[in-house]
Amino acid sequence: MPRRQNQPQHHSRRPSAVNAQPELIRWGVIGPGRAAGRFAQGLAGVPNTALHAVWGRNPARALDYAQRFNVPHLAADIPSLLAAPIQAVYVATHPDTHAAFCCAALDSGKHVLCEKPAALNVPQLESILEAAHRNGRLFMEAMKPPFFPLYQKLRARLAADPIGSIGFVRAGHCDSTLSPDYPLHFRELGGGSILGIGPYEAFLALDWLGDLKRVHAIGRLNEHGVDSFALFQTEHARGMAQLHTGIDLLSLGDALLCAPGGYVRIHANWWNPARATIHYRDGREVLLDEPFLHGGFNYETAHFCNLVRGGNRESPEITHALSLAMARLLQDARLQLGVQFPGE
Ligand SMILES: NC(=O)c1ccc[n+]([C@@H]2O[C@H](COP(=O)([O-])OP(=O)(O)OC[C@H]3O[C@@H](n4cnc5c(N)ncnc54)[C@H](OP(=O)(O)O)[C@@H]3O)[C@@H](O)[C@H]2O)c1
Numbered sequence: 083m084p085r086r087q088n089q090p091q092h093h094s095r096r097p098s099a100v101n102a103q104p105e106l107i108r109w110g111v112i113g114p115g116r117a118a119g120r121f122a123q124g125l126a127g128v129p130n131t132a133l134h135a136v137w138g139r140n141p142a143r144a145l146d147y148a149q150r151f152n153v154p155h156l157a158a159d160i161p162s163l164l165a166a167p168i169q170a171v172y173v174a175t176h177p178d179t180h181a182a183f184c185c186a187a188l189d190s191g192k193h194v195l196c197e198k199p200a201a202l203n204v205p206q207l208e209s210i211l212e213a214a215h216r217n218g219r220l221f222m223e224a225m226k227p228p229f230f231p232l233y234q235k236l237r238a239r240l241a242a243d244p245i246g247s248i249g250f251v252r253a254g255h256c257d258s259t260l261s262p263d264y265p266l267h268f269r270e271l272g273g274g275s276i277l278g279i280g281p282y283e284a285f286l287a288l289d290w291l292g293d294l295k296r297v298h299a300i301g302r303l304n305e306h307g308v309d310s311f312a313l314f315q316t317e318h319a320r321g322m323a324q325l326h327t328g329i330d331l332l333s334l335g336d337a338l339l340c341a342p343g344g345y346v347r348i349h350a351n352w353w354n355p356a357r358a359t360i361h362y363r364d365g366r367e368v369l370l371d372e373p374f375l376h377g378g379f380n381y382e383t384a385h386f387c388n389l390v391r392g393g394n395r396e397s398p399e400i401t402h403a404l405s406l407a408m409a410r411l412l413q414d415a416r417l418q419l420g421v422q423f424p425g426e
Contacts, residue, residue, distance in 0.1 A: 137156075298316075344362040
């Protein structure tokens, strides 16, 4: 298969002042499904990276992925993937296997970007963070919204022309169009709307309102024992949030941030943010319009690659503490509805 690389072949592990070409980051993918396809689309927009290896448990699907994205190394198993000349692994299986694959990759000395939610529950996330620490490798949960141009523009605009401290966040999303075999319907895959959709809502509330104090959830379960709809209210250091997630209804998918001096609406789909309107108390309305490129996974991946190049072991944006706080919020909400996963 032809070798794909997003920028010139020439690279240096330790860029000098004379040769400032950033280090080439070669990636391996575990779990070539929907998210991994969008990761490959995004990586094509990140300079000095290459999608070098892929492993999937279904050989036909892995081959199809390798052919679609020109991945030169189709690994027969995990050890073969981890022995490939890659620096970073993207884990995009379902949450029930994130911990096992992340720990294997970290123990082999690779840096890991793992899809949201980073793990099924808090203890599994702690095991991943321990593996990252033990091996001195970078681990980051793939929580993409803050890296989008719109989100960064919104933060900058509110810093320059403030509305005051955000005290209420309302956000949520329901999608009843998912096919009956979609992984979110099943308990054994770590499904349910809270774990599948809720990581974004948890991120937004924690990002604007600070540390979590408590969660109160109500909802309903489907015939497989996972939440098909959940409504949860959270109290934080600086305010409160009302969040919802669902897979048996349809909802808009926008987000609202309220402050004394005005409010912000991040237009749907807020987790792929491209437009927001700031409504100031004095009547002004400011529309921010920042389209995203390459499907949007490219921004978090570029951030991750730069952290690798800089020798960092934790993202300053998606910190380990933030991932743990998201996991705790989601776990509390889910357990209040009686959703437990196998082995818990
Ligand atoms: N950031 C985003 O915008 C975004 C979007 C979608 C999903 N996600 C996240 O990405 C993850 C995957 O979701 P998806 O929609 O991409 O699922 P998907 O399309 O079903 O792909 C999952 C992949 O993992 C593989 N897999 C599943 N269980 C496995 C196991 N036990 N051992 C080995 N491989 C296994 C699947 O193999 P088979 O093909 O053999 O089943 C498939 O290759 C989830 O955590 C989800 O929340 C993120």
